[in-house]
Amino acid sequence: MLKARQLSFHFSPSLPLLQDVSLTLRAGQWLGLSGDSGAGKSTLGKLLAGYLAPQTGDVILDGEALPTCGVQPVQWLPQSPELAVNPRWRVGKILREAWTPSDAQCQAFGVQPSWISRFPQSLSGGELQRVCVLRALAPEVRFLVADEISTMLDPITQLELWQALKREAEQRQLGVLVISHDSALLERLCPQRLHLSEGQLKPW
Amino acid sequence: MLTIDQLSLQLPLYTSWWKRDWATCLDEFSLWVxxxxxxxxxxxxxxxKSLLAYAIMGLLPTPAYLNGQLYYQGKPLNASHQRQLRGRELALIPQSLSALDPLVRTQRQVAWAAQRAGHSSAHARHASQQALDHYQLDARAQQAYAHELSGGMARRVLTAMAHVSQAKLVIADEPSVGLDPHQRQRVLDALRELADQGKSVILITHDLRHALPIADRVTIMRDGKLVETAPVCAFQGSGASLTNAYSQALWLALPDNAFATTGMSRRQQEANVA
Structure with a gap:
């Protein structure tokens, strides 16, 4: 169980972004998070994944703090995959940075064997996004924060990505926090939804 | 206004540094607005989609093989014509926010666009002021540099530049990417308004759902080929009045519709288009 307890966070002391935000994500749970741009959705996602440290409060995974080294059990999936990969690495090296997915998993996410020797710039955004999602699914990973991962995809590619992720998450009982502007998408994916505004979380 | 007749475009593809192939990017693409x-x-x-915009504006990289014909107001649109009309009658709202000059304040930038369209400098300043007010950019945003603007503001600045040029044909390339719902609606409404003033707008987007409320007709494109051009009213219910399987699949995959793949697999769809 991933727990955030009374997180507060600000980039500048005069502008508090999150105030006393608490959240629980259970294994196998799909939780939706919406909010206007600038409301702090991505910041909350990064706090949960340990990319940022809160000023007060803490993030607890099964009663312990997040590990500081090794594979991070909470993975943050960014909106722009092209900014999340090393442009000098080939796709094969990017994909196998933390673990080696099986051929069946590659197929489920539509990652073609022919991409392995290519550079990330030669893949389209949707193709690279699937590589990035699969890269983050190492066996030690238990929770995912999907930050607007399908915004730049066309409807069919978006659907295929979510279907593949849903299958994988069900099999392994991954907890997923889906951050999106798209309320119709959140309704489809997540039985529970939260809305972030003025630094507070409210049920939606 | 604009007719595209059987447009084909090939761009070079270097498989290794001494070998050049030609990749077909547009394939006998036809459309009228x-x-x-x-x-x-x-x-x-x-x-x-973006290459189509560049082909209309005459901004393709060289070398490029372009076949087929473009007609603007009944006359063939060739390179010298395009140079003349660009920024005056034809305007492009580019996809990339890096199209803004980083060293110039917003208002100046919009005034330049007006001057390029043939306004005197005094009138250009006035027109730019008006356009920026129209798109609800406050005094601070008008005196800001590009990096100080949010994504939504920068989009509206680019739209304002197309607006002051008084162009008759506006091509908007992915104008709503990365905007929250309010800002997206504002940008799309601005485009609808341009059309209601008698201008033509080509809205290039991957976001079918949000294009529908403001569009009159929709062209679905795939791998450089035209899949289908349909009136907006065809996109409803189960999409039964759409004639092509790919457009139906696209429609049904939307989260507020079935959010499901149709019976055909991806590979079959590809075979179908080819």
Whole structure:
């Protein structure tokens, strides 16, 4: 169980972004998070994944703090995959940075064997996004924060990505926090939804 | 207003540094846009949507093989014509926010666009002021540099630049990417308004759902080919009045519709288009 307890966070002391935000994500749970741009959705996602440290409060995974080294059990999936990969690495090296997915998993996410020797710039955004999602699914990973991962995809590619992720998450009982502007998408994916505004979380 | 007749485009592809192949990016693509219409061009990334915009504006990289014919107001649109009309009658709202000059304040930038369209400098300043007010950019945003603007503000600045040029044909390339719902609506409404003033708008986007409320007709594009051009009213219910399986699949995959793949697999769809 991933727990955030009374997180507060600000980039500048005069502008508090999150105030006393608490959240629980259970294994196998799909939780939706919406909010206007600038409301702090991505910041909350990064706090949960340990990319940022809160000023007060803490993030607890099964009663312990997040590990500081090794594979991070909470993975943050960014909106722009092209900014999340090393442009000098080939796709094969990017994909196998933390673990080696099986051929069946590659197929489920539509990652073609022919991409392995290519550079990330030669893949389209949707193709690279699937590589990035699969890269983050190492066996030690238990929770995912999907930050607007399908915004730049066309409807069919978006659907295929979510279907593949849903299958994988069900099999392994991954907890997923889906951050999106798209309320119709959140309704489809997540039985529970939260809305972030003025630094507070409210049920939606 | 604009007619595209059997346009084909090939761009070079270097398989190794001494060998050049030609990749077909647009394949016998035809389309017409009339005055007062918003025509949405929808497709996945890599379908050739932006290249279509560049082909109309005459901004393609060289070398490029271009076949087929473009007609603007009944006359063939060739390179010298395009140079003359660009920024005056034809305007492009580019996809990339890096199209803004980083060293110039917003208002100046918009005034330049007005001057390019043939306004005197005094009038250009006035027109730019008006356009920026129209798109609800406050005094601070008008005196800001590009990096100080949010994504939504920068989009509206680019739209204002197209607006002051008094162009008759506006091509908007992915104008709503990365905007929250309010800002997206504002940008799309601005485009609809341009069309209601009698201009033609080509809206290039991958976001079918949000294009529908403001568009009159929709062209679905795939791998440089035209899949289908349909009136907006065809996109409803189960999409039964759409004639092509790919456009139906695209429609049904939307989260507020079935959010499901149709019976055909991806491979079959590809075979179907080819």
């Amino acid at each position: 009339s005055a007062g219409e918003v025509h949405a061009v929808v497709g996945a990334s890599g379908a050739g």
